[in-house]
Amino acid sequence: MRIARVSHQEAITYGIVDEGELVVLKGDPMFVGFDTTGERIPLAEVTLLAPVIPRSKIVAIARNYRDHAAELGNEVPAEPMLFFKPNTSVVGPNDHIVLPRQSERIDFEGEVAAVIGRVAKNVPRESALDYVFGYTIANDVTARDLQKSDGQWARAKGFDTSCPLGPAIETEFDPSAEVWIETRVNGEVKQRGLLGDMVYDVAEIVAYASAAFTLLPGDVILTGTPAGVGPFVAGDVVEVEVTGLGILRNTARDA
Numbered sequence: 500m501r502i503a504r505v506s507h508q509e510a511i512t513y514g515i516v517d518e519g520e521l522v523v524l525k526g527d528p529m530f531v532g533f534d535t536t537g538e539r540i541p542l543a544e545v546t547l548l549a550p551v552i553p554r555s556k557i558v559a560i561a562r563n564y565r566d567h568a569a570e571l572g573n574e575v576p577a578e579p580m581l582f583f584k585p586n587t588s589v590v591g592p593n594d595h596i597v598l599p600r601q602s603e604r605i606d607f608e609g610e611v612a613a614v615i616g617r618v619a620k621n622v623p624r625e626s627a628l629d630y631v632f633g634y635t636i637a638n639d640v641t642a643r644d645l646q647k648s649d650g651q652w653a654r655a656k657g658f659d660t661s662c663p664l665g666p667a668i669e670t671e672f673d674p675s676a677e678v679w680i681e682t683r684v685n686g687e688v689k690q691r692g693l694l695g696d697m698v699y700d701v702a703e704i705v706a707y708a709s710a711a712f713t714l715l716p717g718d719v720i721l722t723g724t725p726a727g728v729g730p731f732v733a734g735d736v737v738e739v740e741v742t743g744l745g746i747l748r749n750t751a752r753d754a
């Protein structure tokens with residue numbers, strides 16, 4: 500099932516994407532299930548929003564593809580290397596990425612995002628995927644200059660609009676299958692990687708993170724980016740495409 504969160508007639512609505520239509524749900528399916536209202540709306544009449552606003556946090560993993568770690572001169576960490584992005588960093592498909600004045604170098608990082616569906620604390624790796632509601636696409640937008648100068652990554656990876664999510668949540672997606680992720684800037688391919696090349700897979704990241712802090716329904720896990728990260732500037736159109744998840748497209752503008 501493909502779940503979208505949309506704006507329609509000035510209300511926020513959840514629905515199941517079915518061909519070119521949205522089958523309207525009674526509420527957020529993560530909390531109230533998949534009961535439908537009986538209404539169907541043409542997708543052309545809605546505005547897609549970020550499919551989830553993380554209830555408490557976005558947990559992201561750094562250097563989770565060997566070729567990306569190497570391109571920035573880093574080793575793959577001996578244990579998963581986690582950081583947070585705030586929920587205020589989230590924007591939806593087609594929203595602007597607003598380039599912050601305090602940075603002169605903003606990079607794209609195309610990533611797959613896992614959306615947590617159940618309270619998770621100390622979950623074992625073997626059952627960790629039971630806590631995942633579904634998957635969507637993320638861009639872990641990064642102020643590369645601030646990442647180097649600040650030491651801590653709060654400003655570099657936490658600024659407003661630094662976490663585009665979307666276009667929808669796919670509940671049947673299997674990240675262990677042979678799935679490609681590709682990032683394009685103005686149509687030119689910049690990143691292309693296989694999800695199977697992750698150093699730590701989704702189950703390992705969820706288990707490892709949940710040993711440290713409680714994951715809540717609606718929290719989001721970013722799974723790392725493959726090689727090819729690079730800068731973009733105002734006016735550029737950044738697209739991240741994942742087989743089976745669609746395309747997340749955002750245009751950059753100056754603050």
Ligand code: MG
Nearest residue numbers: 608639723724
């Ligand atoms: Mg990243």
